[in-house]
Amino acid sequence: MTQILPYKGDYYLWKYVPNLPAAAIFAVLFGVATGFHLYRIIRTRLWFCLPFVVGGLMEIIGYCARAAAHSQTDKLVPYLIQSLMILLPPILFAASIYMVLGRIIRAIHGEQYSLIRVNLLTKIFVLGDIVSFFVQGGGAGIMSNGSNVKMGENIIVAGLVIQIVMFALFVATAVLFQTRYQKNKVSASSFDAVGWKASMNMLYGVSALIMIRSIFRVIEFALGDSGYFLQNEWTTYVFDSVPMLTVMTIFLVWYPDNLKRALEARRTNPDATECDESRPACGNCAISSRQCSFLSSRPSFPIANEGSVSSSPGQISLQSEASPSSHQSSPVIPTCEPSNIQDANMIHMELFHHAIHSNFFDLPPSSEDPGKTMSPTMIVETSLLYPFLMNEMLAFSALHLAHLQPTKARFYNHEAVGLQTHALSIFNREMTKVTHENCMAVLVFTWFMTLHTLCETTQSADIHSFLDRFVHYMQLHRGVRAITAEAWHMMLESEMGSVLQEATRIIAFVDSGSHTNELKNCVQDSEALSDAEKRTCIGALDRIQWFLSQVSGEGESDPSLITTFLSLIAWPVIINADFLRLIDERKPEALLVLSYYSIPLHLCRNIWVIGNSGRLLIQSVRLHLHDEWHRWLDWPEELMDSMT
Secondary structure, eight states, X not given: OOOOOOSBTTBOSOSSOOOHHHHHHHHHHHHHHHHHHHHHHHHHOOGGXXXXXXXXXXXXXXXXXXXXXXXXXXXXXXXXXXXXXXXXXXXXXXXXXXXXXXXXXXXXXXXXXXXXXXHHXXXXXXXXXXXXXXXXXXXXXXXXXXXXXXXXXXXXXXXXXXXXXXXXXXXXXXXXXHHHHHHHOSOTTTTGGGTHHHHHHHHHHHHHHHHHHXXXXXXXXXXXTTSHHHHOTHHHIIIIIHHHHHHHHXXXXXXTHHHHHXXXXXXXXXXXXXXXXXXXXXXXXXXXXXXXXXXXXXXXXXXXXXXXXXXXXXXXXXXXXXXXGGOOOOOOOOOSOGGGSOOOOHHHHHHHHHHHHSTGGGOOOSOSSGGGSOOXXXXXXXXXXXXXXXXXXXXXXXXXXXXXXXXXXXXXXXXXXXXXXXXXXXXXXXXXXXXXXXXXXXXXXXXXXXXXXXXXXXXXXXXXXXXXXXXXXXXXXXXXHHHHHTTHHHHHHSTTHHHHHXXXXXXXOOOXXXXXXHHHHHHHTOSSSOHHHHHHHHHHHXXXXXXXXXXXXXXXXXXXHHHHHHHHHHHHHHSXXXXXXXXXXXXXXXXXXXXXXXXXXXXXXTSTTTTTHHHHHHHHHHHTSXXXXXXXXXXXXXXXXXXO
């Protein structure tokens, strides 16, 4: 009968005689699972799943060594091999699991909903895996020496804790991504054909099993040689062998090859993939300096006046390389057969009708003088000549209808996303120079874009991300200024000249009230800001003081909603651009200045594109400030409460 033999003196490597049949059975089972994984990898060429094959081979070697140790309990090599080969494979399994999440996010265009940038997500977690791998491997090597068993066990426990922490963060990241994506995506069934939900469920299942196994191992080594787990072999098979074999089986059944097809479709044919952003991808990419895959795609539906008559009779080209100024309202001679003429798009007709009859989308007029306001007729006539403006006007119309009809908001928001994406695509492709002919179209387009982005920003109720989204809006708004600045003199000479002069007069308001004096002193006394940065913050604060004087009744006159709204929209443009850098760096003084901007936002809360953004902004700023700065937010919040 096989007995437990000592390794050195009275030191025993094993606390029991390893069960030969059990070790042989699991060696065979892991061999079968590994063979299937290798087959699937070769067939699908999903090389990121290769760690499952390597981990499976390690499991096979480990259980073969365990079987050999049945009659060699006094030999170090079988014990060391089985310890390492059974302890480490879950780390390799985890590496593939981490990479699956990144591919799911890319496959369903959910990058903006991920807590961690997708290009960093896999690197961060795999790096944690590598650290855990070497720590556990080093601990197992030390423990097998016999003289430093306790140290080896402690090191292994440390490696397992690293693995558990990384896995917990990974699961939290996955859950948060899925929650945010399902809450904000345009269509309830978007990308369901990809099978991403099944892949996410698979990730949760295998993650839970690896977590259970890791917790078991921590308890096992924490209890030490005298612990129940190290003295009873069945615990290893129940809490390690079975869960890891189940992980390989689950991953094999719900293999992520569906993601490969979706990713290849996205790379090779962007038009075949539905835009699933809560706001156009081009907006997000513009503010984060990323290349947008959607902007390179051609419109998926005909755009009025965009195409030109092709040389082939009976066909119309839907893509034009002409400049915007070449689009004129000249009659087109019908050369097409009736069967080739596409049906009228009734959705676009509805949006166009709403744009004409919505009282300029229920926005305050551009001037208190009716003779100097932006004429809706003028805008519509201009949009008929420039497809990028027509698409953006219809997108904004859809956004307004989503506000007016909450039960159909998902549908209209989806239309707004698609139309704005097309508008930006056409604008970026065809707008090479601002001229006297197209300057008014460019001005109206940038105005709609600014309000569109503001509305989408203020629709977010997530105070944790609201500050970032609002700063992105401000950056985009300043980009609009760069577009119009080069042709400002042309715009002043256009039909919109009187409107621009009126707007310029309004945004020039600066007040010398006392409401911001304490905060100015705080900024001036700051040791963390340079003199230039202090001037930037105080300059931005001076532009807010005018609003505060009006709210408290200390202003020279009672401004209309028109004046307040235009001044509010202009603030991100007229402040120093360096202020946005200070916000990005989370400088407390700059955040406090920005928090005061929530007051004019709240003052205009009844304008639908602004809504509850004032409250959201100050709450989000509070989250990004340490407790010692919170007292500065009490007065703005009290003022907003009194306004309500």
